[in-house]
Amino acid sequence: MGKPHVVVIPYPAQGHVISVMELSQNLAKQGIKINFKVDENGLIHLLSVPDGLEDGEDRNQLGKLTESLYQVMPTQPKELIHKVNGLNDDKISCVLVDIGMGLALDVAAELGIPTVGLWPAAVLQLAVLLKVPKLIDDGLIDENGNTYLVLF
Template sequence: MGNPHLLVVPYPAQGHVIPFMELSQNLAKQGIKISFVNTEFNHKRVIDALGKKLDENGLLHLVSVPDGLEDGEDRNQIGNLTERLCQVMPGQLKELIDKVNGSDDDKISCVLADISLGLAFDVAAEQGIPTAGLWPASIS
């Protein structure tokens, strides 16, 4: 087996994505390969905001999956967003894991997911991949 390779899956909201991104950048600096999963909508926002400053050593890879919402739908409607994510994201994550593990020497060794996205833990368990959970909320 190659180097550790984490699939990082934050809930697609600012207070979740940013802490997960900061953690991922720090892990990549330690030599851990990261595949960071954003929704397509947030993926574009992260690229626009961070661009090339994202990863100095080439270990942090951004990937995206659909969120199930149509263009123009309000992504601040958390109930609707969560419902759609639960419908589309499990299949998308499974496809992503299969694709990475089928073509990469550094197979995904752990899924680090937002505690609020239980579906990511279910997909990882089905694939036999260990998981770790993170709750990025502030304690203040």
């Protein structure tokens, strides 16, 4: 068996990509082959997955980008994984996924590849997102995100 081989799938927003790229570079320095971007050692390779938006569409509209990603995500990671595994003998040993791209976790699990979820954004944001169902149950927000909580 060759060196460990990780496919990294960040959410395509600057703060997510930069954080996950830094982690990927550190993993590559430890001898782990990363499919993400090319560096001088050839340990990190850039792969692209279509985001579903047309050329010229504004990718800064995160709601529109996320909606489009969720339409293409069920098929794209599977095709990417099969493509990467077919390129060489170093089969993918792990898929590291930005939680913002959570559907890729399901794809890797379906293919029997170990996964790691990463949240590169602020931990407070994650804590709030994880509590949304309870906030809805408690009547503090509704299903549309309208809040009834008053902060002083």
